[in-house]
Amino acid sequence: MHVRGIHHLGVAVADLDEAVETWQRxxxxxxxxxxxxxxQGVDAVSLRVGDSRIELLMPSGEDTPVGRFLARRGPGVHHVALATDDINGALRDLDAAGAQLIDQIPRRGLYGLEVAFVHPDAVHGVLTEVVSTD
Amino acid sequence: MHVRGIHHLGVAVADLDEAVETWQRxxxxxxxxxxxxxxQGVDAVSLRVGDSRIELLMPSGEDTPVGRFLARRGPGVHHVALATDDINGALRDLDAAGAQLIDQIPRRGLYGLEVAFVHPDAVHGVLTEVVSTD
Incomplete structure (x- = not known):
């Protein structure tokens, strides 16, 4: 697949407002x-940090993907999102390359973006999201 | 501090050659x-992925920072590196803002870069590296 670069880094936090304040300060x-x-059971804030983007994710409950991540590992980096201009082509390429996909077809993510997740077992422990950008 | 953006994402892996092949494929x-x-007890490969950079880190032994990370958490994202054009000013600003610094003064990192680490407790669980760029 053709990757434009890192679209954002998803970071799981326990307190969204505190984390926003920390990254600002x-x-x-x-x-x-x-x-x-x-x-997905998340409240999110997207931050610009220089020319990059950090997405802070706070679970809305314990029994959510980010809630279970927080309970198991504590706050920290949750996923890496890679930008592509052809998400359907990217998913075909990833499938053909043998990558285990969590989403076989794109779904609607935060901010109305089309996204799909690749299983961390396919990327040496890195939960990787593919994000469609124009 | 003034951040240009994400310089790289540091990813701990158990097998460097396998991980390079996966990210290529x-x-x-x-x-x-x-x-x-x-x-630091690491062997590293720096990868360009679109206009972004992923740094794969394999420990040279168990009793190393990345070796202990791997044993505790398994492979995955180890740190986030932020680029700045004034690392000494950045460390002064971070110290003044109350951030706990692992390195009070810059040290020589991979590829000859000047780097310093901020403690993850200061950044809601994210081990953050500051990297000097021209």
Whole structure:
């Protein structure tokens, strides 16, 4: 698949407002968007940090993917999102290359983006998201 | 501090050659550099993935920072490196902002870069490296 680069880094946090304040204070982060995705059980804030993007994710409950991650590993990097301009082609390529896909077809992610997740076992422990960008 | 953006994402792996092959095959990664840092006990490969950079880190022994990380958490994202054009100013700003620094002064990292680490407790569980770039 053709990757444009890292779209964002997804970071699981226990307190969204505290984490936003930390990233603003230490690294001059600027809030880009806020969103909630009920189907995934997360509240999120997208930050610009220089020309990069950090997505802070707070679970809306314990029995959610990010809630279980927090309980098991504590706060920290949750996933890496790679930008592509052809998400359907990317998923075909990944499938052909033998990568285990969590999402066989793109679904609607935060901020209305089309996304799909690749299983961390396929990427040496890195939960990897593919994000469609124009 | 002024951050230019994410310089690289450091990923701990158990087998460097296998991980390089995976990132090449799935995401079209291109090998940029290979290096070893005896003082840190790591062998590393720097990959370009689109306009971003992934740094794969394999420990040279169990009793090394990355070796202990692997034993405790398994392979996965180890740290996030942020680029700055003034690392000494960045460390002063971080110290003034109350961030716990692992390195009070910059040290020589992989590929001859000047780097310093901020304690993960200061960044909600994210081990953060500051990297000096021109």
């Amino acid at each position: 230490l690294f001059g982060a600027i809030v880009e968007h806020r969103d909630s995705l009920e189907s | 799935l995401f079209g990664a291109i090998v940029e550099h290979r290096d070893s840092l005896e003082s």
